[in-house]
Amino acid sequence: MAPIAFRTAVRDALDEELAADERVIFFGEDVGLAGGVFATTTGLYEKYGAERVFDTPISELALAGAAFGSAVNGLRPVIEIMFGDFLTLAMDMLVNQASKYWFLTQEQISVPLVIRSVVGAGGRFGAIHSQMPASWFMGVPGLKIVAPSTPADAKALLKAAVRDDNPVLFFEHKRLYGLEGEANGEVGRLGEAAVLRDGSDVTLVTAMKGVHDALEAAERLEQDQISVEVIDLRTLRPIDTETVLASVRKTSRLVVVEEGPLTGGWGGEVLARITEQGLGYLDDAWRLATPNTPIPYSPPLEDAFLPGPEQIVSDIRRRLR
Amino acid sequence: MSETSTRVLDDLELYGVIYRQMLLIRGFEDLVQSLFLKGEVYGTTHLYSGQEAVATGVASLLEGRDRVAATYRGHGHALALGVDPQALLDEMLGRATGVNGGRAGSMNVTSPADRLIGSFGIVGGSIAAATGAALALKRTTGGIGVAYFGDGAMNQGYVFECLNFAQVLKLPLLLVCENNRYGEYTPFEAVTAGEIRGRPESMGVPAETVDGMSVWTVRAAAARAIAHVRAGNGPAFVEALTYRYVGHSRSDPGAYRPEGELAEWRARDPIVLLRTQLEDEGFAGSALAAVEQEVSDQLEQMRERGLAAPFPSGLTATEFKD
Numbered sequence: 236m237a238p239i240a241f242r243t244a245v246r247d248a249l250d251e252e253l254a255a256d257e258r259v260i261f262f263g264e265d266v267g268l269a270g271g272v273f274a275t276t277t278g279l280y281e282k283y284g285a286e287r288v289f290d291t292p293i294s295e296l297a298l299a300g301a302a303f304g305s306a307v308n309g310l311r312p313v314i315e316i317m318f319g320d321f322l323t324l325a326m327d328m329l330v331n332q333a334s335k336y337w338f339l340t341q342e343q344i345s346v347p348l349v350i351r352s353v354v355g356a357g358g359r360f361g362a363i364h365s366q367m368p369a370s371w372f373m374g375v376p377g378l379k380i381v382a383p384s385t386p387a388d389a390k391a392l393l394k395a396a397v398r399d400d401n402p403v404l405f406f407e408h409k410r411l412y413g414l415e416g417e418a419n420g421e422v423g424r425l426g427e428a429a430v431l432r433d434g435s436d437v438t439l440v441t442a443m444k445g446v447h448d449a450l451e452a453a454e455r456l457e458q459d460q461i462s463v464e465v466i467d468l469r470t471l472r473p474i475d476t477e478t479v480l481a482s483v484r485k486t487s488r489l490v491v492v493e494e495g496p497l498t499g500g501w502g503g504e505v506l507a508r509i510t511e512q513g514l515g516y517l518d519d520a521w522r523l524a525t526p527n528t529p530i531p532y533s534p535p536l537e538d539a540f541l542p543g544p545e546q547i548v549s550d551i552r553r554r555l556r
Numbered sequence: 557m558s559e560t561s562t563r564v565l566d567d568l569e570l571y572g573v574i575y576r577q578m579l580l581i582r583g584f585e586d587l588v589q590s591l592f593l594k595g596e597v598y599g600t601t602h603l604y605s606g607q608e609a610v611a612t613g614v615a616s617l618l619e620g621r622d623r624v625a626a627t628y629r630g631h632g633h634a635l636a637l638g639v640d641p642q643a644l645l646d647e648m649l650g651r652a653t654g655v656n657g658g659r660a661g662s663m664n665v666t667s668p669a670d671r672l673i674g675s676f677g678i679v680g681g682s683i684a685a686a687t688g689a690a691l692a693l694k695r696t697t698g699g700i701g702v703a704y705f706g707d708g709a710m711n712q713g714y715v716f717e718c719l720n721f722a723q724v725l726k727l728p729l730l731l732v733c734e735n736n737r738y739g740e741y742t743p744f745e746a747v748t749a750g751e752i753r754g755r756p757e758s759m760g761v762p763a764e765t766v767d768g769m770s771v772w773t774v775r776a777a778a779a780r781a782i783a784h785v786r787a788g789n790g791p792a793f794v795e796a797l798t799y800r801y802v803g804h805s806r807s808d809p810g811a812y813r814p815e816g817e818l819a820e821w822r823a824r825d826p827i828v829l830l831r832t833q834l835e836d837e838g839f840a841g842s843a844l845a846a847v848e849q850e851v852s853d854q855l856e857q858m859r860e861r862g863l864a865a866p867f868p869s870g871l872t873a874t875e876f877k878d
């Protein structure tokens with residue numbers, strides 16, 4: 236199988252789901268004719284026509300509203316909110332309507348919608364085009380949050396998201412779009428973490444771009460005789476507590492590496508669950524996240540802001556000494 | 557003054573200053589673009605080239621007590637308000653000497669001392685910020701709030717809410733829509749129902765659509781709108797028809813433009829239009845040439861100084877108490 240780029244995996248997943256189910260539609264700003272500002276949806280408009288794939292005005296409220304309204308009336312909409320930072324505008328429909336509907340209708344009417352959005356720092360895009368909005372949505376019952384790290388997961392989990400019967404927020408890290416890897420046509424399973432590297436000294440839990448930093452850090456720590464088990468959460472809501480717990484039973488240490496502000500992040504939720512359910516196994520547990528500041532533009536500032544492999548290595552060394 | 561031309565420049569000296577500003581903005585954007593291509597400006601930039609008449613025409617009427625909300629395409633708005641060009645360039649270069657110390661970058665510049673309350677990266681955000689500014693200024697300085705925004709922003713909920721909000725509260729708010737025909741890669745007709753002007757008009761907010769390539773036309777329309785606003789009648793709206801010469805942002809080659817469209821607009825270049833008019837009305841050609849030389853020298857100096865300026869220390873990224 237020839238490797239494909241992360242952005243192609245996203246495109247292919249949409250393509251296959253549009254082909255598989257007439258009810259699937261896809262819309263957003265500059266996603267049709269232009270093929271998306273990150274070139275993630277090239278050719279879909281041409282292939283499926285303006286009835287099913289179309290460009291919208293710059294109207295996030297309408298986008299989210301149209302997704303919700305059409306989802307509860309027989310369609311399976313996928314929308315793109317160009318940058319995750321703009322999810323604030325789409326939030327009302329998502330939080331106050333879409334995520335609650337299944338519950339309030341006594342599980343009679345589902346809301347099969349997907350919101351795709353580009354997230355993450357490191358691109359020098361500044362404070363309002365770089366954020367990681369996961370924690371804004373962690374406290375929303377009824378919502379799933381998917382955060383893939385590889386082309387294979389991007390494809391399999393986006394397909395799963397489209398097939399899921401209730402709202403899914405699907406994050407694509409802008410610094411992963413060029414990453415290449417194999418991806419087949421399988422439909423993945425939401426809510427399952429993956430153990431990407433076995434280790435015995437410390438369990439490192441992360442997601443998205445952090446996965447690649449973690450694997451690199453684990454490689455380097457191996458030379459110090461520190462054995463790191465790396466877990467890619469893949470879905471941030473719901474969190475796969477079981478997989479993390481099983482790992483911590485073995486390693487007795489837990490570090491969560493999160494791109495996102497330390498305060499209120501999903502890392503805190505992982506830590507809370509593991510301490511609640513596995514305190515007896517734990518010798519140490521801590522978080523490495525981004526500082527509680529907005530994301531700065533200037534390269535030295537943004538680099539200092541992001542926890543990269545270097546910081547992960549030194550942090551784990553210091554902590555295990 | 558030639559036989560055929562009529563006098564349209566109400567104040568020759570002022571238009572000389574505006575000419576310099578327009579040249580500076582154009583040159584600044586060319587410089588940013590070239591530095592971007594060299595990897596010295598990071599991330600993305602949204603250039604103002606082609607739209608200079610709008611920011612300079614409007615700013616020529618603003619007072620010290622007024623406040624302005626710009627967009628991510630805001631270098632021109634900032635320069636027209638008098639933001640130090642060197643500090644603005646240094647910000648693009650990510651330097652400690654930048655107007656926001658390198659924290660903000662191209663899209664998020666603020667300079668309250670120059671009346672610029674922000675450059676808003678959320679499409680439509682400038683409208684809301686200026687509405688709030690107007691609410692405050694009405695009670696404080698007696699100035700007006702000004703929002704710049706694009707044709708694409710007209711489809712944001714912010715427009716509807718703020719137009720109505722400002723009108724019922726009779727807020728001193730000037731709304732300047734820069735219709736450059738596109739929102740990113742999408743022609744505005746494809747995503748916009750009806751006339752832009754019809755929207756403010758439906759709420760009784762006076763609105764005009766004017767040639768945004770002619771700075772004296774922009775200035776005259778803005779003067780009428782501002783007179784309405786300063787008199788306490790609530791908001792007014794100006795739609796300036798203009799064009800951006802370059803892609804939406806750095807990654808856009810502009811494939812969506814119909815053949816010949818760019819050339820058509822360039823034929824009515826706002827800087828050339830003003831230069832011709834200035835000469836027609838008796839502004840010495842040699843004086844204009846001198847301005848051109850000075851601006852070009854200034855930009856070259858800025859480039860050198862900017863590239864020599866220090867970067868901020870990474871430590872300052874985390875030295876922040878929220």
Ligand SMILES: Cc1ncc(C[n+]2csc(CCOP(=O)(O)OP(=O)(O)O)c2C)c(N)n1
Pocket residue numbers: 264293295317321324629677678679680705706707708709710736738739740804
């Ligand atoms: C709320 C929001 N949605 C989408 C974007 C992405 N975006 C940035 S500029 C732009 C086009 C805006 O067009 P227009 O208002 O006409 O201004 P122009 O860029 O042409 O000056 C879009 C869609 C954004 N910044 N904010």
Ligand SMILES: [Mg+2]
Pocket residue numbers: 706707708734735736737738739740
């Ligand atoms: Mg526009």
